[in-house]
Amino acid sequence: xxxxxxxxxxxxxxxxxxxxxxxxxxxxxxxxxxxxxxxxxxxxxxxxxxxxxxxxxxxxxxxxxxxxxxxxxxxxxxxxxxxxxxxxxxxxxxxxxxxxxxxxxxxxxxxxxxxxxxxxxxxxxxxxxxxxxxxxxxxxxxxxxxxxxxxxxxxxxxxxxxxxxxxxxxxxxxxxxxxxxxxxxxxxxxxxxxxxxxxxxxxxxxxxxxxxxxxxxxxxxxxxxxxxxxxxxxxxxxxxxxxxxxxxxx
Amino acid sequence: xxxxxxxxxxxxxxxxxxxxxxxxxxxxxxxxxxxxxxxxxxxxxxxxxxxxxxxxxxxxxxxxxxxxxxxxxxxxxxxxxxxxxxxxxxxxxxxxxxxxxxxxxxxxxxxxxxxxxxxxxxxxxxxxxxxxxxxxxxxxxxxxxxxxxxxxxxxxxxxxxxxxxxxxxxxxxxxxxxxxxxxxxxxxxxxxxxxxxxxxxxxxxxxxxxxxxxxxxxxxxxxxxxxxxxxxxxxxxxxxxxx
Amino acid sequence: xxxxxxxxxxxxxxxxxxxxxxxxxxxxxxxxxxxxxxxxxxxxxxxxxxxxxxxxxxxxxxxxxxxxxxxxxxxxxxxxxxxxxxxxxxxxxxxxxxxxxxxxxxxxxxxxxxxxxxxxxxxxxxxxxxxxxxxxxxxxxxxxxxxxxxxxxxxxxxxxxxxxxxxxxxxxxxxxxxxxxxxxxxxxxxxxxxxxxxxxxxxxxxxxxxxxxxxxxxxxx
Numbered sequence: 001x002x003x004x005x006x007x008x009x010x011x012x013x014x015x016x017x018x019x020x021x022x023x024x025x026x027x028x029x030x031x032x033x034x035x036x037x038x039x040x041x042x043x044x045x046x047x048x049x050x051x052x053x054x055x056x057x058x059x060x061x062x063x064x065x066x067x068x069x070x071x072x073x074x075x076x077x078x079x080x081x082x083x084x085x086x087x088x089x090x091x092x093x094x095x096x097x098x099x100x101x102x103x104x105x106x107x108x109x110x111x112x113x114x115x116x117x118x119x120x121x122x123x124x125x126x127x128x129x130x131x132x133x134x135x136x137x138x139x140x141x142x143x144x145x146x147x148x149x150x151x152x153x154x155x156x157x158x159x160x161x162x163x164x165x166x167x168x169x170x171x172x173x174x175x176x177x178x179x180x181x182x183x184x185x186x187x188x189x190x191x192x193x194x195x196x197x198x199x200x201x202x203x204x205x206x207x208x209x210x211x212x213x214x215x216x217x218x219x220x221x222x223x224x225x226x227x228x229x230x231x232x233x234x235x236x237x238x239x240x241x242x243x244x245x246x247x248x249x250x
Numbered sequence: 251x252x253x254x255x256x257x258x259x260x261x262x263x264x265x266x267x268x269x270x271x272x273x274x275x276x277x278x279x280x281x282x283x284x285x286x287x288x289x290x291x292x293x294x295x296x297x298x299x300x301x302x303x304x305x306x307x308x309x310x311x312x313x314x315x316x317x318x319x320x321x322x323x324x325x326x327x328x329x330x331x332x333x334x335x336x337x338x339x340x341x342x343x344x345x346x347x348x349x350x351x352x353x354x355x356x357x358x359x360x361x362x363x364x365x366x367x368x369x370x371x372x373x374x375x376x377x378x379x380x381x382x383x384x385x386x387x388x389x390x391x392x393x394x395x396x397x398x399x400x401x402x403x404x405x406x407x408x409x410x411x412x413x414x415x416x417x418x419x420x421x422x423x424x425x426x427x428x429x430x431x432x433x434x435x436x437x438x439x440x441x442x443x444x445x446x447x448x449x450x451x452x453x454x455x456x457x458x459x460x461x462x463x464x465x466x467x468x469x470x471x472x473x474x475x476x477x478x479x480x481x482x483x484x485x486x487x488x489x490x491x492x493x
Numbered sequence: 494x495x496x497x498x499x500x501x502x503x504x505x506x507x508x509x510x511x512x513x514x515x516x517x518x519x520x521x522x523x524x525x526x527x528x529x530x531x532x533x534x535x536x537x538x539x540x541x542x543x544x545x546x547x548x549x550x551x552x553x554x555x556x557x558x559x560x561x562x563x564x565x566x567x568x569x570x571x572x573x574x575x576x577x578x579x580x581x582x583x584x585x586x587x588x589x590x591x592x593x594x595x596x597x598x599x600x601x602x603x604x605x606x607x608x609x610x611x612x613x614x615x616x617x618x619x620x621x622x623x624x625x626x627x628x629x630x631x632x633x634x635x636x637x638x639x640x641x642x643x644x645x646x647x648x649x650x651x652x653x654x655x656x657x658x659x660x661x662x663x664x665x666x667x668x669x670x671x672x673x674x675x676x677x678x679x680x681x682x683x684x685x686x687x688x689x690x691x692x693x694x695x696x697x698x699x700x701x702x703x704x705x706x707x708x709x710x711x712x713x714x
């Protein structure tokens with residue numbers, strides 16, 4: 001499947017999406033389709049609209065114009081639509097945002113119990129499995145502030161996965177981490193990529209993006225400037241903006 | 251959605267229970283008739299506020315500096331003073347100063363004197379806390395720099411420590427002044443002729459408490475509200491200047 | 494001058510009863526004030542519409558007028574306006590409840606606003622229903638953050654009960670003045686209640702300051 005080519009029912013579908021913060025245009029008429037199973041990395045200068053795009057896709061920010069459709073559910077939509085979309089799409093934040101007053105177990109089981117009405121027993125079992133998968137099963141009874149940043153971010157990934165989402169959004173998942181902890185988080189995301197999850201990843205880790213993604217987006221000034229397959233993106237795309245950005249970061 | 255329903259309920263409830271005869275016969279001309287008396291009362295209220303603020307800030311600064319002293323007994327005395335005046339009600343302090351203290355000292359004070367003494371002492375205690383917090387907000391490096399330059403104590407305080415401390419102190423200082431503006435009404439317990447006392451007196455003569463107390467509630471609100479809006483202005487100005 | 498201990502001992506039971514009145518009136522006003530404060534806090538947080546404006550008006554008005562004026566207004570105007578008899582104790586409770594409601598609304602609101610935005614974002618992203626977001630994500634840390642301010646307010650409320658002596662509620666300051674006038678031992682009775690107030694209020698204010706410092710150390714990174 002190649003970029004830009006409109007398939008019949010893309011998993012994520014945006015048409016003319018704009019978002020303002022006061023007078024600042026954070027997203028400028030964004031249109032994009034993402035297929036199920038696709039792994040898309042978004043790069044670009046800060047303030048370029050990358051995070052806003054992810055937040056809009058999870059209905060954390062209302063959009064000012066345009067339309068979003070995720071797995072046939074439309075935004076803007078009713079409160080139920082918003083909750084349905086959030087159940088389908090997991091999100092991982094730069095600052096982890098773990099619930100600080102809850103243990104690791106509660107952090108992971110909370111959403112399935114409250115939002116999917118899962119029994120405590122099943123939720124606990126699910127949490128243990130997921131925490132084993134991200135490699136921190138032994139920390140289950142601790143609280144977030146007892147964990148390192150890398151561990152906290154892995155818990156946050158497990159927490160999002162506990163909702164059994166069809167897609168995952170990663171908003172700079174390693175930017176708040178000390179360098180020695182970046183790899184452990186990227187390993188978890190890589191493993192997830194291999195399992196066939198649909199993913200949108202905002203990142204500054206170019207090597208990782210190149211290795212894991214099918215498709216790359218370059219965003220700047222609230223627009224998608226470049227949208228191409230990964231190999232092409234790093235080898236043959238000729239865009240002065242992008243070249244300058246890549247030469248600075250690589 | 252629920253709000254209009256609740257509002258309607260409240261209005262209906264009020265309409266049923268209100269004493270309409272009284273409400274329709276309210277006569278606010280009494281406020282205008284006694285405007286000069288009320289105005290004099292307001293002036294005394296403002297004078298007492300200013301007195302508490304100025305004297306309190308002065309005493310509070312002295313005490314705050316004393317509380318940084320290396321001489322432990324001095325620190326203890328300041329702490330005891332501050333805690334005693336902060337943790338008892340102003341009303342009790344006032345009646346203690348006015349009725350109890352003269353029995354010990356043998357010096358009788360007028361109501362106004364007792365009121366001024368009481369509110370100023372309590373203000374000093376509160377101001378001490380604020381000035382102390384302001385002083386402690388000055389980074390340690392500033393102190394060390396002042397020490398290493400061998401600046402004399404007076405210069406260290408007036409030129410290095412107090413200016414930045416003052417800036418962080420201004421919003422709480424203004425808030426405190428507003429709370430002492432409200433506190434002056436407590437002096438009515440001693441019949442000091444401030445706004446609350448004169449209103450009480452007028453009410454006792456004219457039998458129009460609803461008009462009078464409602465009006466001075468509005469007066470207190472307007473003056474207090476202007477003072478707190480003024481704080482926002484001051485904060486805004488300071489923030490702008492820092493850029 | 495001699496300190497008349499025997500007067501204090503003789504009227505001790507009355508002082509203790511007045512001490513009880515102070516505490517009971519504070520407690521009732523605090524409970525009603527918490528309810529009013531929660532309503533006004535939610536109204537102000539709603540950010541728009543009639544409930545918002547009404548909450549702001551309520552909060553600003555009762556925070557800005559002096560407590561004594563409010564107490565006198567309730568005592569001398571409310572019974573006339575409603576043409577009912579209201580005991581001075583009830584007037585005191587009404588006035589102090591309104592005063593508490595306005596102050597507590599702001600304290601609650603500050604607590605809610607201090608919960609980091611990311612916590613709420615994360616809960617939204619997990620599709621957690623709104624009621625649960627309030628109950629499990631916002632309120633527990635908000636309570637922890639507002640505790641120092643809340644306890645500090647409690648000291649203000651305890652001090653404010655003394656103002657009810659102006660409308661002859663038999664709390665500590667009133668009873669002490671009456672006993673002082675009766676026995677002419679002002680110094681003994683007024684000093685005694687000053688000590689009682691201090692014993693009542695000081696632990697709360699120490700606790701409030703300590704926990705505030707702890708909170709600052711933990712969250713002030």
